[in-house]
Amino acid sequence: MQHGSVLNPSSALATPIWHLFWIVGTVMAVVFALVTILVLLACIRFRSKKDAPTPQQRYGRAKLEIAWTVAPFLVLLFIFVVTIRAMQASDPTPSPGEQPDLVIIAHQWWWEAHYPGANVIAANEIHIPVGERWLVRLESADVIHDWWVAALGPKMDAIPGHPNFFWLEADSIGHYSGTCAEYCGAEHAGMRILVIAQSANQFAAWEKLQREQAPGASNGGGDAEEGAKLFQQLTCASCHAITGISENVQVGPDLTHVAGRETLAAGVIENSPENLKRWLMNPQAVKPGSNMPNFELTVKQVDDLAAYLETLK
Amino acid sequence: MSDAPCLPGAEALHETKVPVATSGILTWVSTVDHKKIGIMYLVVSLIFFVAGGFEALLMRVQLARPNNTFLSPNAYDQIFTMHGTTMIFLVAMPVLTGMANYLVPLMIGAKDVALPRMNALSLWLLVFGGIFLYFSFIAGGAPAAGWFSYAPLSEKAYSTSNGVDYYALGLFALGIGSIIAAINLISTIVLFRAPGLTIRRLPLFVWMVLITQCLILLALPALNASLSMLLIDRLLNANFFVTDLGGSALLWQHFFWSFGHPEVYIVVLPAFGMISEVIPVFSGKVIYGYEFVAGSTVAIAVLSFLVWAHHMFAVGLGHSIDVVFAMGSMLIAVPTGVKIFNWIATMWGGSIRFTTSMLFAVGFLVMFTIGGLSGVSFAAFPIDWQVTDTYYLVAHIHYVLFGGTIFSVFAGLYYWFPKITGRMLSETLGKVHFWLMLLGFNMTFLDQHFLGLIGMPRRVYTYPDLPWWGVLNMISTVGAFIMGVAVLIFAWNILISLRGGEIAGDNPWNAWTLEWATTSPPPPGNFDRLPPIRSRRPLWDLAHPEEADWKYGR
Numbered sequence: 001m002q003h004g005s006v007l008n009p010s011s012a013l014a015t016p017i018w019h020l021f022w023i024v025g026t027v028m029a030v031v032f033a034l035v036t037i038l039v040l041l042a043c044i045r046f047r048s049k050k051d052a053p054t055p056q057q058r059y060g061r062a063k064l065e066i067a068w069t070v071a072p073f074l075v076l077l078f079i080f081v082v083t084i085r086a087m088q089a090s091d092p093t094p095s096p097g098e099q100p101d102l103v104i105i106a107h108q109w110w111w112e113a114h115y116p117g118a119n120v121i122a123a124n125e126i127h128i129p130v131g132e133r134w135l136v137r138l139e140s141a142d143v144i145h146d147w148w149v150a151a152l153g154p155k156m157d158a159i160p161g162h163p164n165f166f167w168l169e170a171d172s173i174g175h176y177s178g179t180c181a182e183y184c185g186a187e188h189a190g191m192r193i194l195v196i197a198q199s200a201n202q203f204a205a206w207e208k209l210q211r212e213q214a215p216g217a218s219n220g221g222g223d224a225e226e227g228a229k230l231f232q233q234l235t236c237a238s239c240h241a242i243t244g245i246s247e248n249v250q251v252g253p254d255l256t257h258v259a260g261r262e263t264l265a266a267g268v269i270e271n272s273p274e275n276l277k278r279w280l281m282n283p284q285a286v287k288p289g290s291n292m293p294n295f296e297l298t299v300k301q302v303d304d305l306a307a308y309l310e311t312l313k
Numbered sequence: 314m315s316d317a318p319c320l321p322g323a324e325a326l327h328e329t330k331v332p333v334a335t336s337g338i339l340t341w342v343s344t345v346d347h348k349k350i351g352i353m354y355l356v357v358s359l360i361f362f363v364a365g366g367f368e369a370l371l372m373r374v375q376l377a378r379p380n381n382t383f384l385s386p387n388a389y390d391q392i393f394t395m396h397g398t399t400m401i402f403l404v405a406m407p408v409l410t411g412m413a414n415y416l417v418p419l420m421i422g423a424k425d426v427a428l429p430r431m432n433a434l435s436l437w438l439l440v441f442g443g444i445f446l447y448f449s450f451i452a453g454g455a456p457a458a459g460w461f462s463y464a465p466l467s468e469k470a471y472s473t474s475n476g477v478d479y480y481a482l483g484l485f486a487l488g489i490g491s492i493i494a495a496i497n498l499i500s501t502i503v504l505f506r507a508p509g510l511t512i513r514r515l516p517l518f519v520w521m522v523l524i525t526q527c528l529i530l531l532a533l534p535a536l537n538a539s540l541s542m543l544l545i546d547r548l549l550n551a552n553f554f555v556t557d558l559g560g561s562a563l564l565w566q567h568f569f570w571s572f573g574h575p576e577v578y579i580v581v582l583p584a585f586g587m588i589s590e591v592i593p594v595f596s597g598k599v600i601y602g603y604e605f606v607a608g609s610t611v612a613i614a615v616l617s618f619l620v621w622a623h624h625m626f627a628v629g630l631g632h633s634i635d636v637v638f639a640m641g642s643m644l645i646a647v648p649t650g651v652k653i654f655n656w657i658a659t660m661w662g663g664s665i666r667f668t669t670s671m672l673f674a675v676g677f678l679v680m681f682t683i684g685g686l687s688g689v690s691f692a693a694f695p696i697d698w699q700v701t702d703t704y705y706l707v708a709h710i711h712y713v714l715f716g717g718t719i720f721s722v723f724a725g726l727y728y729w730f731p732k733i734t735g736r737m738l739s740e741t742l743g744k745v746h747f748w749l750m751l752l753g754f755n756m757t758f759l760d761q762h763f764l765g766l767i768g769m770p771r772r773v774y775t776y777p778d779l780p781w782w783g784v785l786n787m788i789s790t791v792g793a794f795i796m797g798v799a800v801l802i803f804a805w806n807i808l809i810s811l812r813g814g815e816i817a818g819d820n821p822w823n824a825w826t827l828e829w830a831t832t833s834p835p836p837p838g839n840f841d842r843l844p845p846i847r848s849r850r851p852l853w854d855l856a857h858p859e860e861a862d863w864k865y866g867r
Contacts, residue, residue, distance in 0.1 A: 154698030
């Protein structure tokens with residue numbers, strides 16, 4: 001997996017910013033070197049010596065003042081021009097009326113994703129076809145969050161009552177991690193993002209799988225059937241959607257295909273049967289402050305629920 | 314040019330009939346003397362600096378290793394919120410107000426400030442506002458919504474403890490105190506200057522204090538208005554910022570940053586002023602380009618009101634707004650650069666004495682330049698789209714506020730401590746303090762630029778074990794503890810120097826401004842008589858009658 005880094009762009013939206021950073025960084029380095037060298041030279045050359053005469057008092061020269069006003073101004077003008085170019089490349093203006101390919105809704109502390117064309121709902125792990133530039137509509141269900149996958153482009157705030165749009169594109173197949181970048185409460189740190197860029201075929205297959213109802217408890221054996229019952233009895237279903245069982249609830253992530261995900265709890269732990277049980281046993285120990293309470297389940301209940309959830313590929 | 318010992322402020326002092334104790338703690342509690350009030354401002358800021366620093370160390374312990382569990386998320390969130398709030402409102406602002414309070418009347422040859430009782434009121438508003446804010450820790454939880462308390466996270470639905478109420482009311486009290494102090498200092502500088510001390514002859518520190526107080530007068534009411542709205546939302550169920558009931562989350566950001574960006578200059582301009590006093594004296598040369606250093610301050614102050622949305626490049630305001638605010642933000646770099654170049658030109662050709670004060674001033678020049686340059690990278694806003702709200706930003710603000718403000722406050726404290734106490738600080742301990750501080754500071758924050766670039770967001774209580782993250786954070790933590798040791802050495806230096814420091818005399822540095830024309834510490838009423846004021850450097854003129862500034866029309 002590639003962790004999101006500004007230094008390693010993998011998108012035509014992130015690369016211009018990296019180039020801009022190089023240009024501005026070089027200018028910064030030159031100015032810094034100039035200032036530091038002048039300061040050090042002054043410190044060395046003009047260190048006070050015993051019995052030195054009083055230094056000559058110089059009150060200033062207008063020409064010099066104008067020079068060091070105008071020169072930085074010209075440098076900044078140059079930076080301004082390259083800034084505008086990078087802006088246009090990394091955040092092109094969508095054509096009027098363009099519909100989003102993906103709708104992402106940020107929650108405390110997870111990400112909900114809707115694929116409007118395909119009628120698919122996902123959470124935390126965002127699959128996209130490689131090489132395609134998608135328009136994303138970003139919303140928030142509660143407080144301000146911020147979408148940031150550094151390798152793929154600019155960050156964007158998710159603000160309640162103020163939908164934003166940004167472009168999402170990856171130029172090679174791979175996993176790109178990111179994170180919420182606006183402080184949003186207790187588990188801001190546990191609100192990670194995974195973007196999975198797939199070939200067109202793989203992506204189509206994934207989308208098809210997501211549309212189908214998971215086979216569910218029937219092929220998971222007795223434990224899984226018990227677990228399916230528990231899912232309803234223990235009020236799991238009042239926060240989590242599973243297609244065919246509980247729909248239109250998005251308090252917590254949709255679990256219709258939870259077993260097919262790579263991570264749990266918005267990227268905090270890897271998705272393995274052991275970790276799933278650990279999470280169900282006490283979510284607050286894994287992700288303190290998370291909105292999923294500790295239901296104080298028995299070991300048997302946890303095993304049954306996990307067996308059921310593991311069938312939701 | 315009169316050399317009569319006419320002392321403005323004397324009348325005000327006579328009119329102020331307050332019970333004045335002559336010994337014990339009451340001399341401090343009941344005082345309206347600007348010097349005592351200034352000292353109390355400094356002591357209060359130092360206490361809160363230790364508190365805020367302790368909070369920083371707790372955060373650095375938690376972040377020393379990936380997936381650490383030293384602090385719970387809730388404790389971490391309270392601590393980082395209180396660290397930021399403390400350092401901005403209870404350290405940076407009051408330490409500068411304290412310096413201004415102590416020094417401005419002395420530097421302009423006045424007996425006291427224009428409104429001595431109001432002066433005491435603003436101090437005590439600070440003290441009680443600060444105590445009130447810290448009381449939240451034992452009253453159900455400190456605020457945990459960050460020092461800029463973005464709505465709707467700061468609203469009742471998401472911040473259920475009373476912490477944010479304490480934050481809003483505490484800062485409200487501090488804000489009133491700051492506004493009163495601003496009115497007071499502006500009146501003092503405008504009305505109480507000694508004869509001959511025209512506005513063009515004001516010491517640059519006084520110049521920058523004047524500009525800063527104008528900024529406070531214009532910016533702090535915006536904060537207090539926003540805090541009132543937040544309180545009304547939280548306590549009376551209004552909906553200014555509650556989005557699901559028609560309020561606007563962005564409105565808070567516009568309100569807050571319309572205060573918050575001038576605030577950056579409020580806590581950095583007086584620091585520029587101190588640097589503009591320290592560098593000339595220890596270089597043995599008059600400040601280079603006085604008019605340009607003063608004029609660029611006015612330019613910065615005006616521009617500071619036109620750049621608030623550069624804190625909001627990632628909220629999706631649209632390209633045209635981003636471009637306008639980027640232009641303003643880049644422009645601020647010009648007057649700031651003018652200052653840096655003038656300070657270097659002042660050193661150039663001088664005879665530089667490397668006292669601790671001068672070391673901190675030179676450290677400031679280089680450290681603040683780093684902060685200023687990384688600031689330009691934010692104004693190139695596609696870069697901001699990547700690195701805002703990351704550790705790159707944490708590094709940037711600390712290079713500005715610590716490398717800038719705090720370094721120059723140390724320069725100022727080493728410079729004026731002899732005037733305030735009558736004794737010199739130990740130069741040996743001072744140099745240890747400086748070098749440890751410089752080392753610790755850069756270890757803590759230089760690597761954080763890189764941490765931000767490789768993806769670490771700010772305000773996270775923990776982080777996964779990704780390549781480089783653990784080691785860079787560990788370096789930061791070690792650096793923070795080195796800074797902690799440096800601060801302890803500084804505190805130790807103050808304690809031993811107060812008792813056994815070398816006696817300073819009136820003018821230990823051969824400085825040129827009026828505060829050095831009286832005893833150390835100055836008597837009540839400040840001056841017995843003033844030297845003639847015919848230029849910007851009255852004491853230089855006395856010492857160098859052949860080359861007096863006034864002969865050159867300065």
